Amino acid sequence: MSWFEKLIPSRIRTDASSKKSIPxxxxxxxxxxxxxxxxxxxxxxxxxxxxxxxxxRIGARRRLDLxxxxxxxxxxxxxxxxxDILKFKDSKKYKDRIVQAQKATEEKDALIAMQGQLKxxxxxxxxxxxKFMGGxxxxxxxxxxxxxxxxxxxxxxxxxxxxxxxxxxxxxALFSLMQMAKTSAVLARLSKKGIPFVSVMTDPxxxxxxxxxxxxxxxNVAEPNALIGFAGPRVIEQTVRETLPEGFQRSxxxxxxxxxxxxxxxxxxRDRLGSVLAIMTHQQLAG
Amino acid sequence: MRFLDFERPIAELEAKIDELxxxxxxxxxxxxxxxxHLESKSxxxxxxxxxELTPWQVAQMARHPLRPYAxxxxxxxxxxxxxxxxxxxxxxxxxxxxGVARLDGQPVMVIGQQKGRDTKEKxxxxxxxxxxxxxxxxxxxxxxxxxxxMPVMTFIDTPGAYPGINAEERGQSxxxxxxxxxxxxxxxxxxxxxxxxxxxxxxxxxGVGDRVMMLQYSTYSVISPEGCASIxxxxxxxxxxxxxxxxxxxxxxxxxxxxxxxxxxxxGGAHRDPEAxxxxxxxxxxSELTQLQALDMDTLLENRYQRLMGFGKFTER
Numbered sequence: 001m002s003w004f005e006k007l008i009p010s011r012i013r014t015d016a017s018s019k020k021s022i023p024x025x026x027x028x029x030x031x032x033x034x035x036x037x038x039x040x041x042x043x044x045x046x047x048x049x050x051x052x053x054x055x056x057r058i059g060a061r062r063r064l065d066l067x068x069x070x071x072x073x074x075x076x077x078x079x080x081x082x083x084d085i086l087k088f089k090d091s092k093k094y095k096d097r098i099v100q101a102q103k104a105t106e107e108k109d110a111l112i113a114m115q116g117q118l119k120x121x122x123x124x125x126x127x128x129x130x131k132f133m134g135g136x137x138x139x140x141x142x143x144x145x146x147x148x149x150x151x152x153x154x155x156x157x158x159x160x161x162x163x164x165x166x167x168x169x170x171x172x173a174l175f176s177l178m179q180m181a182k183t184s185a186v187l188a189r190l191s192k193k194g195i196p197f198v199s200v201m202t203d204p205x206x207x208x209x210x211x212x213x214x215x216x217x218x219x220n221v222a223e224p225n226a227l228i229g230f231a232g233p234r235v236i237e238q239t240v241r242e243t244l245p246e247g248f249q250r251s252x253x254x255x256x257x258x259x260x261x262x263x264x265x266x267x268x269x270r271d272r273l274g275s276v277l278a279i280m281t282h283q284q285l286a287g
Numbered sequence: 288m289r290f291l292d293f294e295r296p297i298a299e300l301e302a303k304i305d306e307l308x309x310x311x312x313x314x315x316x317x318x319x320x321x322x323x324h325l326e327s328k329s330x331x332x333x334x335x336x337x338x339e340l341t342p343w344q345v346a347q348m349a350r351h352p353l354r355p356y357a358x359x360x361x362x363x364x365x366x367x368x369x370x371x372x373x374x375x376x377x378x379x380x381x382x383x384x385x386g387v388a389r390l391d392g393q394p395v396m397v398i399g400q401q402k403g404r405d406t407k408e409k410x411x412x413x414x415x416x417x418x419x420x421x422x423x424x425x426x427x428x429x430x431x432x433x434x435x436x437m438p439v440m441t442f443i444d445t446p447g448a449y450p451g452i453n454a455e456e457r458g459q460s461x462x463x464x465x466x467x468x469x470x471x472x473x474x475x476x477x478x479x480x481x482x483x484x485x486x487x488x489x490x491x492x493x494g495v496g497d498r499v500m501m502l503q504y505s506t507y508s509v510i511s512p513e514g515c516a517s518i519x520x521x522x523x524x525x526x527x528x529x530x531x532x533x534x535x536x537x538x539x540x541x542x543x544x545x546x547x548x549x550x551x552x553x554x555g556g557a558h559r560d561p562e563a564x565x566x567x568x569x570x571x572x573x574s575e576l577t578q579l580q581a582l583d584m585d586t587l588l589e590n591r592y593q594r595l596m597g598f599g600k601f602t603e604r
Contacts, residue, residue, distance in 0.1 A: 083600055143601060174545050175543070178598035181595050184467035185495075186596075188468050208488055211463040216464050216465070231454075257457070
């Protein structure tokens with residue numbers, strides 16, 4: 001309690017915890033410009049702040065829902081579930097972490113893949129669920145990625161992946177590291193057969209995900225101001241012992257340094273990727 | 288530091304043997320008996336200590352200051368090594384060495400991560416932590432090996448890819464990713480050997496091949512024990528626990544089917560007899576290479592691909 005509050009007679013003092021007169025979640029404060037936004041309006045705007053265009057993080061299903069055409073979609077590898085092969089235990093058991101993440105997200109693991117259409121073009125698209133253990137890549141993520149890519153290969157459809165991940169999942173140890181090689185190898189097959197792979201990096205795309213398939217797009221795309229890099233900013237700061245430059249490892253920094261082809265606003269994602277993919281596959285978009 | 292904590296009893300015993308040897312030259316025949324006795328005692332001690340190393344102790348062995356590095360093996364195993372430099376775009380990264388050589392007369396391309404022995408060399412080699420140009424040099428050499436039909440042999444020994452500002456600016460992620468992509472389909476046999484530290488993506492970036500082998504006391508891990516401990520236990524002091532949980536030893540990874548071959552080290556570790564270690568490694572490289580060269584290219588590549596696709600444990604219901 002501050003000195004000022006102490007001066008207020010107790011009968012008119014309000015308890016901080018009883019202050020919640022606004023129903024939770026109806027209003028959201030933008031992390032970037034601090035505007036208070038009406039949730040429904042924010043959602044209509046694809047979770048992009050209407051005032052400053054800050055891109056809020058969104059879940060995997062919502063991502064695919066916003067990206068793919070309405071209508072028929074089929075999930076790929078939905079039956080796959082993680083197992084705790086190493087009986088990994090830190091402050092918590094991996095087994096418990098899986099259960100907890102599954103409850104919180106209602107997903108089996110951190111990558112969701114679907115076949116569907118983009119502007120009438122058949123595609124396969126995958127998206128990371130960052131809320132599932134930081135979108136970390138373990139065996140299930142790798143396997144779903146490979147199955148999605150194989151489907152794209154068989155059906156000769158473009159493959160698009162939206163990344164949002166802290167990197168490899170430590171709890172599956174070297175199995176996780178090997179997913180980097182596994183996912184990169186399947187992309188070599190796509191490349192050989194001339195199937196386009198578009199990698200869309202969203203906030204954040206780090207570590208083993210960034211250092212494997214996410215950087216291997218025929219087209220590398222990023223959402224505005226996403227954190228993208230190999231090593232985390234804190235690790236780098238500890239190593240080089242200097243403060244990192246403003247905007248370091250952000251999308252604009254990557255564009256400037258030649259790592260990505262373009263930065264695309266979420267609200268234009270369908271139009272711009274649709275157009276680029278149509279060109280690359282020699283198609284005309286309907287309408 | 289010349290020996291690790293758990294090596295101390297061995298070092299003490301050996302110091303005593305040395306001392307006796309010096310005295311022995313002047314007098315007394317009994318001394319040689321005493322020396323023989325102590326030597327056998329030392330052997331038993333080494334065997335005992337090394338038969339029960341914890342994963343954390345193995346991690347320390349992998350980083351032993353006297354451990355042979357890539358160049359030590361390259362010089363001992365190959366002939367006519369000619370080092371090739373640079374990524375043709377930015378710089379030459381001395382954390383990765385590579386070049387053409389002969390293995391028992393056969394042309395090969397060798398690539399390895401190189402740590403430094405003294406302070407000056409450590410800095411020059413960036414402690415074995417490659418930057419993007421190092422990985423791009425490695426890729427250039429591998430593609431050259433493909434063109435000239437030379438098998439590729441890589442020697443992995445890195446704490447990890449360098450986490451620095453300039454490395455990020457030049458695309459550390461892309462450099463690593465590109466190597467995984469290229470190695471998965473390189474049309475020549477690839478044999479990778481972890482000789483010391485297999486530090487995460489920085490190690491994997493020269494670690495995709497037809498055979499992945501480990502020296503007995505080397506480690507291979509998704510993250511360093513210290514890094515893992517500070518993230519999951521919120522304290523780097525828990526590194527021994529993290530080493531245990533990560534299962535980063537050769538025997539554990541062999542059990543999990545993640546590596547193909549373990550090469551036993553001489554008693555007390557590779558640094559106690561680098562020459563013997565190198566000869567052992569050479570004979571395994573030769574026999575593995577012979578097996579790979581018996582395959583036609585399509586089979587070789589398909590096996591390599593299926594090996595990668597097989598990695599992962601999950602259920603499907």
